[in-house]
Amino acid sequence: MKRTSMKFFGYLALATVVASCSSLDKMRTNSPDIEYTVTPEVLEAQGGKVEANIRVQIPGGYFDPKATLTATPVLVYEGGETPFPSYTVQGEKATGNNQVISKLNGGQVNYTNSVDYNKDMRVSDLVVRIKATRGTATADFEPVKIAEGVISTAEMVTAQGILGSIGADQFKRIVPISKTAEILYLIQQANIRRTELTKDEVKKLNEFIKEVKAAENKEFKGASISAYASPDGAVDLNTRLASRRETSAQKVLAGQLKKAKVDEAKEDNFFDLKSTPEDWEGFKALMEKSEIQDKDLILRVLSMYTDPEVREREIKNMSQTFEVIAKEILPQLRRSKMSVNVEEIGKSDEEISQLAGSNPADLTIEEILYAGTLTKDATEKEAIYKKAAAQYPNDWRTHNNVGYALYLQGNFSGAKVAFEKANSVKANQPEVMNNLGAVALQEGDIAKAEEYFGSAAGAGKELDNNLGVVALKKGQYEQAIRYFGNSTSCNAALARILNKDYAGATATLNANTMEVAQKYYLKAIVGARTNEANQVFSNLRKAVELDAAYKATAATDMEFAKYFEDATFKSTIQ
Numbered sequence: 001m002k003r004t005s006m007k008f009f010g011y012l013a014l015a016t017v018v019a020s021c022s023s024l025d026k027m028r029t030n031s032p033d034i035e036y037t038v039t040p041e042v043l044e045a046q047g048g049k050v051e052a053n054i055r056v057q058i059p060g061g062y063f064d065p066k067a068t069l070t071a072t073p074v075l076v077y078e079g080g081e082t083p084f085p086s087y088t089v090q091g092e093k094a095t096g097n098n099q100v101i102s103k104l105n106g107g108q109v110n111y112t113n114s115v116d117y118n119k120d121m122r123v124s125d126l127v128v129r130i131k132a133t134r135g136t137a138t139a140d141f142e143p144v145k146i147a148e149g150v151i152s153t154a155e156m157v158t159a160q161g162i163l164g165s166i167g168a169d170q171f172k173r174i175v176p177i178s179k180t181a182e183i184l185y186l187i188q189q190a191n192i193r194r195t196e197l198t199k200d201e202v203k204k205l206n207e208f209i210k211e212v213k214a215a216e217n218k219e220f221k222g223a224s225i226s227a228y229a230s231p232d233g234a235v236d237l238n239t240r241l242a243s244r245r246e247t248s249a250q251k252v253l254a255g256q257l258k259k260a261k262v263d264e265a266k267e268d269n270f271f272d273l274k275s276t277p278e279d280w281e282g283f284k285a286l287m288e289k290s291e292i293q294d295k296d297l298i299l300r301v302l303s304m305y306t307d308p309e310v311r312e313r314e315i316k317n318m319s320q321t322f323e324v325i326a327k328e329i330l331p332q333l334r335r336s337k338m339s340v341n342v343e344e345i346g347k348s349d350e351e352i353s354q355l356a357g358s359n360p361a362d363l364t365i366e367e368i369l370y371a372g373t374l375t376k377d378a379t380e381k382e383a384i385y386k387k388a389a390a391q392y393p394n395d396w397r398t399h400n401n402v403g404y405a406l407y408l409q410g411n412f413s414g415a416k417v418a419f420e421k422a423n424s425v426k427a428n429q430p431e432v433m434n435n436l437g438a439v440a441l442q443e444g445d446i447a448k449a450e451e452y453f454g455s456a457a458g459a460g461k462e463l464d465n466n467l468g469v470v471a472l473k474k475g476q477y478e479q480a481i482r483y484f485g486n487s488t489s490c491n492a493a494l495a496r497i498l499n500k501d502y503a504g505a506t507a508t509l510n511a512n513t514m515e516v517a518q519k520y521y522l523k524a525i526v527g528a529r530t531n532e533a534n535q536v537f538s539n540l541r542k543a544v545e546l547d548a549a550y551k552a553t554a555a556t557d558m559e560f561a562k563y564f565e566d567a568t569f570k571s572t573i574q
Contacts, residue, residue: 023064024132024139033059036128036146042558043075043126044151045117046498047475050075052084052126054146056109063101065091067134074143075115075150077124084113094134121150123556149558153525154498157472158518161491162438163462164407164415165431167397167422169369173346177218180339181205183249187334188233190244192252209260209340217345220264223257224272224341225249230333231278232312232326242275249336257340278308279333286329294321349374360387365395372401381405396426403435412442430459438466446473468495488512493522502526517547525559536563540572 035057043050052073063069068091073084088098089109101107126147132139181201183192196202212218227246229238250271257265264270276282284302287295298321301314316322347355347367355362356371363371368391372384382405389398403418419435426432437452450470456463468483469491477499484492488511496505505526512519520543527535540560543550551573554560563569 021137038147049114051114054111058106060106065093067091070131072129075124077120151558165434165462167400171366171370175344177342179208183336185334213260221341224339227275227336228279230330239277242277245336246275253338365392378408396422430456434459434463490518517543
């Protein structure tokens with residue numbers, strides 16, 4: 001009895017397995033009835049990811065109530081494959097907490113997930129692999145191809161478009177120089193005392209005139225006389241007095257210029273003359289610096305009244321205070337200021353370039369930094385800036401600019417060392433922070449780049465550009481467009497293409513004056529997306545003419561999938 005019972009249950013288990021296998025075989029046989037819709041039809045890389053949006057329609061009568069299906073979308077490409085996360089559905093009588101599919105009505109599955117992009121995915125197939133289970137029975141279905149290729153336009157961000165910042169020089173070829181001396185007068189007098197002509201500042205002005213006359217790189221550009229009367233006494237008297245002081249000061253300065261044989265002083269417009277009858281501004285400035293007891297009250301009077309007579313009357317009413325003012329303040333206002341204006345002419349570009357190569361010690365820091373901008377050759381820049389760094393090691397710009405030259409050559413590790421040295425000399429300089437961020441971006445470390453860029457405020461257009469590149473790489477195309485602003489770079493145009501602003505992208509590319517292959521390749525992509533075949537062919541032709549590598553790129557670029565069998569397209573990329 002026991003042996004018979006065991007045989008019965010054995011037969012029952014076997015029958016169950018056979019039934020399960022038969023049911024799964026039927027589902028596998030009918031699996032072509034499952035409909036897959038991929039949106040968009042061709043997958044696209046965005047922000048370093050490839051997202052798959054799949055709608056799966058399972059027909060009524062298909063799904064075994066006790067079955068469970070696990071589906072895995074997989075991108076298959078030459079040399080490898082990348083699976084998306086799996087999803088699982090189950091019948092009405094199966095155990096589990098997955099989405100239930102009705103035997104009678106079927107059901108719909110909406111799947112969205114993403115994987116990291118790699119360049120091999122450009123030429124790939126998106127397939128779905130299904131594993132079915134029913135009890136202890138399992139079955140693997142034939143893989144189903146549901147899409148082909150990955151559009152990788154978003155990955156066309158140019159590394160050359162990640163910009164470094166130079167530590168700018170302050171070189172000025174023409175430097176204005178001015179020397180001033182002041183002459184004081186006695187009250188109500190305009191004649192110049194001998195003691196005023198022999199004081200130190202007047203002597204220095206005279207020596208300055210002689211030095212400029214003797215120098216080959218300095219030119220006299222004019223002289224100015226400003227004469228003043230103190231704000232005490234009648235206005236008409238002070239007006240005449242200031243005018244006479246102007247004349248006397250001009251006569252003295254003109255005589256000194258004549259003695260030094262400065263021919264320019266003979267020109268009609270050489271002297272700029274100005275007289276101030278009542279120097280209330282000078283009075284206020286001296287009062288503010290003074291320690292006079294009632295100075296706050298006097299300053300209040302100046303702010304309350306604008307009429308000079310009222311001002312003078314109110315101040316003179318403070319009899320004791322006015323005595324101090326008359327002794328300490330007013331004498332300093334009875335004066336003339338004589339200024340000689342000169343331009344110092346710096347070295348020519350040729351002289352600076354020659355000295356930078358032969359004798360950089362003869363150059364100032366600004367001159368040697370300027371020398372680096374006079375060549376487009378990055379290796380020559382590097383040599384000049386290294387000399388600058390040796391000569392001026394305590395100036396952050398010299399080390400930064402060594403890094404900048406190395407960066408231009410693609411030596412990012414060497415550039416990073418130089419930028420870090422610059423940062424040790426002067427921490428958190430915006431240009432240096434931008435450069436460290438640019439290196440991090442070249443190395444693919446977006447998070448680190450953003451950290452550096454966050455400390456680079458004030459670095460200018462290079463920072464804005466690099467933030468645009470970051471936004472591009474993260475798939476934030478509207479933000480990228482804002483950062484790029486009016487830039488006509490290929491990266492700026494790419495941001496507009498990815499944001500589906502094809503008119504804006506075309507305008508940006510048309511404004512780009514550089515003859516680079518990518519410009520024309522991007523124009524071809526715009527043509528493909530706007531169904532302008534002639535635009536596709538003419539621009540592809542130009543792109544491959546400038547860079548033959550674009551032939552192979554275009555041949556497998558899903559942007560041009562609809563033209564793959566077109567004779568003109570084929571002839572263009574052969």
